[in-house]
Amino acid sequence: MVEKLFRKEPYLGSCESTVASSEGREVTLDKTVFFAFSGGQQSDSGTIGGFNVLEARAEGPEIHYKLEEGANIKEGDRVEVRIDMEKRKRIMCLHSAAHLVYGVFSKQYGPKKLIGSNVTGDKARIDFEHPESVSGLLPPVEEEANRLIDENPPAKTYPDEHNPDTWWWECMDFKYPCGGTHVQSLGEIGKIKLKRKNIGSGKERIEITLA
Numbered sequence: 001m002v003e004k005l006f007r008k009e010p011y012l013g014s015c016e017s018t019v020a021s022s023e024g025r026e027v028t029l030d031k032t033v034f035f036a037f038s039g040g041q042q043s044d045s046g047t048i049g050g051f052n053v054l055e056a057r058a059e060g061p062e063i064h065y066k067l068e069e070g071a072n073i074k075e076g077d078r079v080e081v082r083i084d085m086e087k088r089k090r091i092m093c094l095h096s097a098a099h100l101v102y103g104v105f106s107k108q109y110g111p112k113k114l115i116g117s118n119v120t121g122d123k124a125r126i127d128f129e130h131p132e133s134v135s136g137l138l139p140p141v142e143e144e145a146n147r148l149i150d151e152n153p154p155a156k157t158y159p160d161e162h163n164p165d166t167w168w169w170e171c172m173d174f175k176y177p178c179g180g181t182h183v184q185s186l187g188e189i190g191k192i193k194l195k196r197k198n199i200g201s202g203k204e205r206i207e208i209t210l211a
């Protein structure tokens with residue numbers, strides 16, 4: 001099973017790895033810095049052994065990487081795994097911001113039932129059940145979230161003591177189960193902007209971008 005270096009070291013942009021299996025243009029690795037889409041977080045972009053990764057797919061605890069045409073990597077090969085760190089850093093900021101916004105919103109207006117979330121290098125969104133438009137509720141949430149970001153509190157991630165493949169994100173008194181990649185201090189986020197999207201009756205979406 002692949003060792004997911006991005007969990008302990010989300011700021012690591014490359015690593016040396018051994019190809020654990022190879023089938024056509026699809027490979028698995030003994031360790032990796034390359035995150036595969038899960039929990040709503042977009043996959044990283046990058047290369048393995050110099051070949052572009054077209055798709056990174058999480059299957060249980062394993063990650064399968066599909067490489068570009070012409071890739072000829074075999075089991076046992078030593079390869080360099082490299083990711084687009086600019087995109088990764090934006091994902092880390094937006095992912096952390098999504099937890100923070102959800103936490104602040106829940107604190108101000110009561111706990112919400114989350115029905116979805118998504119984080120890319122451009123924006124994050126959280127969807128939850130709420131009976132009416134949250135438009136008017138967002139300015140104080142945005143203000144409080146940015147105030148907390150300015151205070152620059154540390155955020156940590158760690159494996160669950162009973163279930164080591166489940167990870168936790170914790171910052172101030174917010175704590176959520178999450179296996180994604182995050183910044184180590186909220187100040188790195190800079191400043192965020194919030195926008196409401198209507199996604200159907202009884203469902204609200206908050207879109208988060210970096211200002």
Ligand SMILES: [Zn+2]
Pocket residue numbers: 095096099169178179180181182
């Ligand atoms: Zn997270």
